[in-house]
Amino acid sequence: MAGELLRAEHINKAFSGVLALQDVQFDLKTGEVHALLGENGAGKSTLMKIISGVYTRDSGDLSIKGEKITHDLSPHSAQALGIGIIHQELNLCPHLTVAENIFLNREFSYAAGVLNKKKQNEAARQYLDQLNLDIDPATPTNKLPVSKQQMVEICKTLSMNAGIVIMDEPTSALTEKEIEDLFSVIAVLKQKGKGIIYISHRLEELSRIVDRVTVLRDGKYVKTMNFADTSLPEIISLMVGRALTEKFPRIETARGEKVLEIKNLSSPHGVGVKNVSFELYKGEILAFAGLMGAGRTETVRAISGADKMSSGEIILNGKTLAIRSPRDAINKGLFCAPEDRKRDGLCVRMTLAENITLPSLDVISKLGVIINKLEEEKSAAMVNSLKIKTPGVNQYVRNLSGGNQQKVVVGKWLMRNAQVVIFDEPTRGIDVASKIEIYNIINDLKKTGIGVMFVSSELPEVLGISDRIIVMCNGKITKELLTKDTNQEEIVRYATQY
Ligand SMILES: Nc1ncnc2c1ncn2[C@@H]1O[C@H](COP(=O)(O)OP(=O)(O)OP(=O)(O)O)[C@@H](O)[C@H]1O
Ligand SMILES: [Mg+2]
Incomplete structure (x- = not known):
């Protein structure tokens, strides 16, 4: 033809x-x-x-x-x-x-x-x-x-x-x-x-x-x-295969005590961030909005130990923390699911079970030896609760579809008992129905009193699931907004305020 x-x-x-x-x-x-x-x-x-x-x-x-x-x-x-x-x-x-x-x-x-x-x-x-x-x-x-x-x-x-x-x-x-x-x-x-x-x-x-x-x-x-x-x-x-009615499941819970406080954080890495200060409360979902290059990823990287900050204070549950590495952050109860899953979040040559349990080796080992049965059990439970589409937990991660790889990143950090969970673009590349599953996971974390931070470039999502929004531009916080009192136009205005 x-x-x-x-x-x-x-x-x-x-x-x-x-x-x-x-x-x-x-x-x-x-x-x-x-x-x-x-x-x-x-x-x-x-x-x-x-x-x-x-x-x-x-x-x-x-x-x-x-x-x-x-x-x-x-x-x-x-x-x-x-x-x-x-x-x-x-x-x-x-x-x-x-x-x-x-x-x-x-x-x-x-x-x-x-x-x-x-x-x-x-x-x-x-x-x-x-x-x-x-x-x-x-x-x-x-x-x-x-x-x-x-x-x-x-x-x-x-x-x-x-x-x-x-x-x-x-x-x-x-x-x-x-x-x-x-x-x-x-x-x-x-x-x-x-x-x-x-x-x-x-x-x-x-x-x-x-x-x-x-x-x-x-x-x-x-x-x-x-x-x-x-x-x-x-x-x-x-x-x-069915009509989707609710795009953004929202749950209302009363916000708890302060769980995290960041004071005057600066980091020279990437686009750099200057004097970032904010607070996060238990059971709260705090969104970071802004354009690419606003410093959102750099902020969460510095907090989660992936980058060394040049100055500033991280206070978790009233105690000032010195965070030396992502592992150190995890041990102290701060988790971050990174932006680039292939580079920072996943070992694509390892199986799904190995990836999911990687930060939790202590949970699945006895006397320093990994118990395969425990590894399989724990990861199978996570596959179930996140509805990860895979023939089995021993599938290599590189063989999973893009969105399912993203769910593995999330699953990795959910295996641990966290105080604060940070997501960087958690729904990037994820289909409409799975997005709702991720929102439900975030809501579940919120319900258990965890403080959730998430970076997102999709404003409907920011407005749809967060309680509060921090807008960044050029490495600085330009505005803090209550989600229920704001709209897309206002966020964009502060995101482009040079
Ligand atoms: N090399 C492979 N070995 C085994 N299974 C594979 C391989 N490549 C893809 N699959 C499987 O084939 C199915 C289709 O995957 P595919 O990557 O084509 O999905 P997709 O539509 O691109 O999804 P996404 O939107 O998440 O990128 C999935 O179940 C996946 O696990
Ligand atoms: Mg694909």
Whole structure:
């Protein structure tokens, strides 16, 4: 068919007997943005990995630009066919520079085969400029925050001039401004007749770019629709299999005594924070709002011992603490579930059970020896209560879907008895129904009298579940608000108050 870039039909894929995709279909036309939607573990990334040659399909038909693909694709041959993919979990080589990552395996050389760094950096600069990115191509990527790393991945696909561009949750780590830039780039790609497959759990943003949507549920094809002919409630009920009524479960409890006090905290790391002071009460949910780079992550990193603070005081239950490391913080009752789960939160080469019990080795060992049965019992209970979708607790974490990996991070810290639990973007990449599960977990912590802090870039969520909001901008607190007395506009005003 004219204008058809891609057609996949009757695709099946199993992982060690577990069906990840069953008789799935999907197609893409030139110049369209086709969203692929579904809950965590629905099979979205698996389908995209089949199309981009990362996985081979067990059976099914695949054609690209009208041509039947009879052989197994490899990442290399898929790339040669014009398929570019930005993976959900960042895939850059951390020690290489931005330019080296963009041109990995396609390096700029002189005739003699010697790398031409200058030319390569200049070429990288051009793609960075297209996205209005102020990043030095010579920076090692591990020095960049998650948001910038994601943009480097997008630049990499741009540089390959792919006809089919797959974006697996490209905006989950981006600021509003970066999302704007991305959407303008997508508009340009569309005009050039490229097809974009767009995966996102941020359903509110779809209306701005999407032409068609396809919904998967439990590895099965549900429906393809023109976006103009459907609605978010319809999409959500197709994804979840039922209508969702309450997006933000809220529980009202009286706030207890002061559990944590932060006085004049400053930290030189990252974007830096200056003189941050606030209080947290038992049974209270305190949200940290602000734009990316406001200093929210830096604040929680300093409190949880991940970064060394340059000055300030942390007072837990009336006692001043000296926190030397995250482990030290945990021992004292302060827990933090970090922002970048792959870098800071998870050992993807270990099993789910090993990850969940890692901070709690004392709980599952006797005389210094890990009791496997205890490890399995404790982690199975956590899998149950968080509804983590996995064939078993001995599954490797790298094989879990993105959202389910996030739940493992949360589960790790819930294993311990905490006084204060800090979440940094806990629902990033998590589907609508699982978000509610995370909110319920946060509410459960609140009910038991734990003080909860959470950093979030999604204002509906901040307003939906917090009791109080601290707004940050440029490393400083610009305002403290009571959730019931404020609104989105007011938060944005203080978040952009330079
Ligand atoms: N390499 C693998 N080995 C074993 N199981 C896998 C592997 N990759 C994916 N799976 C399983 O296949 C199913 C689909 O996973 P997939 O990553 O495609 O989900 P997804 O729709 O992308 O979810 P999310 O929104 O959380 O990213 C899940 O149950 C997952 O555990
Ligand atoms: Mg995925």
